[in-house]
Amino acid sequence: MQERKTYSSSRFNFDLPYLLDVQVNSFNRFIQAGVLPKERKNEGLQKIFKETFPITDVKEQYSLEFEGYTLGVPKYSIEECQKRGMTYAAPLKAALSLNIFEGEGEDRKFKEKITNDVYIGDLPLITRNGTFIINGAERVIVSQLHRSPGVSFDEETHTNGKRILKARVIPYRGSWVEFLIDVNEAMYINIDRRRKIPATILLRAIGFSRNNDIVKLFYRSEELPIGSEDIEERILWEDLVDPSTGELIAEANTVLTPVILKRAQEAGHKKIKVIANLDQNPVLHNTLNADPTSNEEEALFRIYTLIRPGDPPNVATARTLLERLFFDDKRYDLGEVGRYRMNSRLKLEVPMSTMTLTQDDFLSIMRNLSALFENEGFLDDIDHLGNRRVRS
Known part of the structure; x- marks a missing residue:
């Protein structure tokens, strides 16, 4: 090897790093070839x-389970593969167990277990130069910069000059979700770039069924006597109920009118709780007014018809669809980076092992977006390298 000469006037001398380490180490972490099957980390293959x-x-009478995998020895060397026009690869085998049960329900009993090594296919291997030999030709994988999984907040300017605030949740695998506050100062949600729906529909579907539950999540209360001058046209913070009969006089988020006030006074109410900070942030109030649903069942049906139009739903299938969209770890995966960035940005303490979205995630995103409407908090720069990841 020739000696490298430098004519720089700088007194600092740095060794040139081995730039192929990124590719080689990434592939080695992916296959974990030198690690025993039971000692492998839960990453890569x-x-x-x-x-x-x-x-x-x-019927859950047969269950196929994974025990481990092994990589064999390549049939040909790198040089032979290049000469013969072959792929430099190793046979990949997986140890699978078939558990057989008999009976159904409470009578279901374990019957037999069969374990075998199953040939999956040939897995191309990386060379010392960070390349792959495919059909005798040397190929490389080009590293790309992708938007990092997690949540990011951004804004656009409408043609009328108003701000449109957005929050986008990008998973490693699964459905993209976008929250936005439009020019009408209402918050909407967009799932997989389909038609937008009021964001409170999602809140109803995940357990906050009534207006009474949703208003208390976002607004502070203020108690006013019924006879006060400024109580008319204020918005109810909680359901107004007749204490003697249990009858609902007016639902939360309802504008107080003389008729409602008269009924409340007849029912024995002396003070009423109203929303305190509505002038600063009317977003959720406007969103509830735009929401055509009134309970969890209607919200589930609305989301189902959005994702699968023309297919008649029932409560069970609609709830299953929602769970598969965001709460099933086999269909939705934030990844470790996405969960870390989500917790850091939203100041949450969701366990790092939770790779799906949670109720706290959705609530915190909506609260942060609502705070941005009041000029509190900060926006993210999507072009910043801290919000990008290298995929190789």
């Missing part, structure tokens, strides 16, 4: 198998 298995039938 091991994670893919773990996410796929177990596989069960509809």
Whole structure:
């Protein structure tokens, strides 16, 4: 090797790093070839198998489970593959167990377990130069900069000059979700770039069924006597109920009118709780007014018809669809980076092992977006390298 000469006047001398380490080390972490099957970390190929298995039938009488995988020895060397026009690869085998049960329900009993090594296919291997030999030709994987998984807040300017605030949740795998506050100062949600719907529909679907529950999540209360001058046209913070009969006089988020005030006074109410900070932030009030649903069932149906139009839903199938969209770890994955960035940006303490979205995630995103409407908080620069990741 020739000696490298430098004519720089700088007294600092840095060794040139081995730039192919990124590719080689990434592939080695992916296959974990030198690690015993039981000692492998839950990443790369091991994670893919773990996410796929177990596989069960509809009646759950057969269950196919993953035990581990092994990589064999390549049949030809790198030089031979280049000469013969072959792919430099190693056979990949997985140890799978078939558990057989008999009976159904409470009578279901374990019957038999069959374990075998199953040939999956040939896995191309990386060379010392960070390349792959495919059909005798040397190929490389080009590293790309992708938007990092997690949540980011951004804004656009409408043609009328008003701000449109956006929050976008990008998963490693699964449906994209975008929250936005439009020119009418109402918050909407967009799932997989379909038609937008009021964001409170999602809140109803995940457990906050009534207006009474949603208003208390975002607004502070103020108690005013019924006879005060400024109580008319104020917005109810909670449901107004007749204490003697239990009858609902007016629902939360309703504008107080002379008729409602008269009924409340007849029912024995002397003070009423109203929303305190509505002038600063009317977003959720406007969103509830734009929301055509009134309970969890209607909200589930609305989301179902948005995702699968023309297919008649029922409560069970609609709830299952919603769970598969955001709460099923086999279909939705934020990744470790996405969960870390989500917790850091939203100041949450969701366990790092939770790779799906949670109620706290949705609530915190909506609260942060609502705070941005009041000029509190900060926006993210999507072009900043801190919001990008290298995919190789």
